[in-house]
Amino acid sequence: MKKIANYINGALVEPKSGKYFDNIDPSTGKVYSLIPDSDASDIDEAVEAAHKAFPEWSGMSIEKRSKFIIKLSEGIEKRMDEFVKAESLDNGKPIALAAQVDIPRAVSNFHFFATAIIHFASESHAMEGQGINYTTRKPIGVVGCISPWNLPLYLFSWKIAPALASGNCVIAKPSEVTPYTAYLLSEVAQEIGLPPGVLNIIHGTGPSAGDAIVKHPSIKAISFTGGTQTGAYISRTAGPMFKKLSLELGGKNPNIIFADCDFDDMLSTTIRSSFANQGQICLCGSRIFVERPIYEKFKTAFVEKVSRMKNLAPSDPKSKQGAVVSKGHMEKVLSYIELAKEEGGQILCGGKREVLPAPHNEGYFIQPTVIEGLKYDCRTNQEEIFGPVVTIMPFDTEEEVLMMANSTQYGLSATIWTSNLKRAHRVADQVQAGIVWVNSWLVRDLRTPFGGIKASGVGREGGWEALKFFTEPKNIFIKQ
Numbered sequence: 001m002k003k004i005a006n007y008i009n010g011a012l013v014e015p016k017s018g019k020y021f022d023n024i025d026p027s028t029g030k031v032y033s034l035i036p037d038s039d040a041s042d043i044d045e046a047v048e049a050a051h052k053a054f055p056e057w058s059g060m061s062i063e064k065r066s067k068f069i070i071k072l073s074e075g076i077e078k079r080m081d082e083f084v085k086a087e088s089l090d091n092g093k094p095i096a097l098a099a100q101v102d103i104p105r106a107v108s109n110f111h112f113f114a115t116a117i118i119h120f121a122s123e124s125h126a127m128e129g130q131g132i133n134y135t136t137r138k139p140i141g142v143v144g145c146i147s148p149w150n151l152p153l154y155l156f157s158w159k160i161a162p163a164l165a166s167g168n169c170v171i172a173k174p175s176e177v178t179p180y181t182a183y184l185l186s187e188v189a190q191e192i193g194l195p196p197g198v199l200n201i202i203h204g205t206g207p208s209a210g211d212a213i214v215k216h217p218s219i220k221a222i223s224f225t226g227g228t229q230t231g232a233y234i235s236r237t238a239g240p241m242f243k244k245l246s247l248e249l250g251g252k253n254p255n256i257i258f259a260d261c262d263f264d265d266m267l268s269t270t271i272r273s274s275f276a277n278q279g280q281i282c283l284c285g286s287r288i289f290v291e292r293p294i295y296e297k298f299k300t301a302f303v304e305k306v307s308r309m310k311n312l313a314p315s316d317p318k319s320k321q322g323a324v325v326s327k328g329h330m331e332k333v334l335s336y337i338e339l340a341k342e343e344g345g346q347i348l349c350g351g352k353r354e355v356l357p358a359p360h361n362e363g364y365f366i367q368p369t370v371i372e373g374l375k376y377d378c379r380t381n382q383e384e385i386f387g388p389v390v391t392i393m394p395f396d397t398e399e400e401v402l403m404m405a406n407s408t409q410y411g412l413s414a415t416i417w418t419s420n421l422k423r424a425h426r427v428a429d430q431v432q433a434g435i436v437w438v439n440s441w442l443v444r445d446l447r448t449p450f451g452g453i454k455a456s457g458v459g460r461e462g463g464w465e466a467l468k469f470f471t472e473p474k475n476i477f478i479k480q
């Protein structure tokens, strides 16, 4: 059985405990590799290596550092096929999605921040007759990057790339349920000769390896993406240690559809925004609000299309709906479907686990599910499900839909469908979200700020925001 290794101080090593746990293929329910069960002693070793590497890495010319990060990008690109297969196998996502989105985006993330750092400039503020302020931006030191399982390498690289580009040394932990592409990344880091200690990738559980990162006194900043509860715990733990925190958390995003939208464009995009990656993208629109004049037309067309979506093995190039990530997650999603029924919801399609032919008969497949008849404020419509489950609800006025859209604790993203430009501006302005798409979904420009408000997070990633997070500004005033 393949054993995944930690990557510490430039070497692929076993966890100090010598313990491993199972890595399961979600499409079969079978173990296919073993994950290091790392703990605080592995993190200590990695932090020591990172500290040693920091002076040289942070003092290196930006051009030279940038070249290393471009090589990471190219190293993944060279092994594209292997990364794509690994991501699909580990996560249960359709191989076509990993090939079109996950791995190309990880390649772009490294490339983007490798070049962005060359153009990243600090500010100066002249005070007439008095002097000049100039602000320097220095790397923080050793930083922690903790990422979730839904877009494993994509989100991992979204943190590691700006952290490294701005001169920090990194202790990174991928989710224990999807460690494989992070492991392949450590092989790439070795292949390209990244100086030892600059990047350290430690595998293990959240409460053990993750917690040790959060609590380590020498790790001065934590960039975390994951659930809101975990984010709250990290905040409680790292806050009193005065660590810099970037928290990208959960969502319950509204998809607001007005009667004057381009119906066909809206319909095909809404299929994607509801069910891409089995609904396990933090930006998926899980609450669909439809203006009453087109509610029945939408319902009929949407349900007809969703009913035709089939769960297929993730390795099948035709697959658009794979498996959800784990047995525990499948059970959680199915329990929400039961809750929806108890709350008075009608299942318009899906609603069940799907059993595929062997060898996938024990895989974690859930039929894409559409539910109607629920109140906007019931638990199904307030809590994050993070699976292939959406609710549809009619509305009559802008005020009403904004009230419903803004009623959750979350504020990550929102989608608005209308051909009325004034309304688009008005609703985009008032919807409580950090990211709004009008007549589109998931169009991403890496320069834009990415993140949520309310319980969806603190801080922003992307572009200058990420480079600012991973550097400390110092203002210096010089008298004229």
Ligand code: NDP
Residues within 6 Å of the ligand: 146, 147, 148, 149, 150, 155, 173, 174, 175, 176, 177, 204, 205, 206, 207, 209, 210, 211, 212, 214, 225, 226, 227, 228, 230, 231, 233, 234, 248, 249, 250, 251, 281, 282, 384, 386, 412, 451, 452, 456, 457
């Ligand atoms: P979790 O919060 O369970 O885990 C996220 C990461 O944190 C994992 O690496 C996990 O490790 C680790 N972790 C868990 N407990 C601790 C701890 N006590 N201390 C330190 N680290 C810990 O989230 P999921 O992995 O289940 O991811 C799904 C969530 O992520 C959803 O809520 C989703 O909305 C959110 N998300 C948000 C995004 C955004 O940009 N706002 C983007 C993508 C997802 P392990 O897995 O080993 O337990």
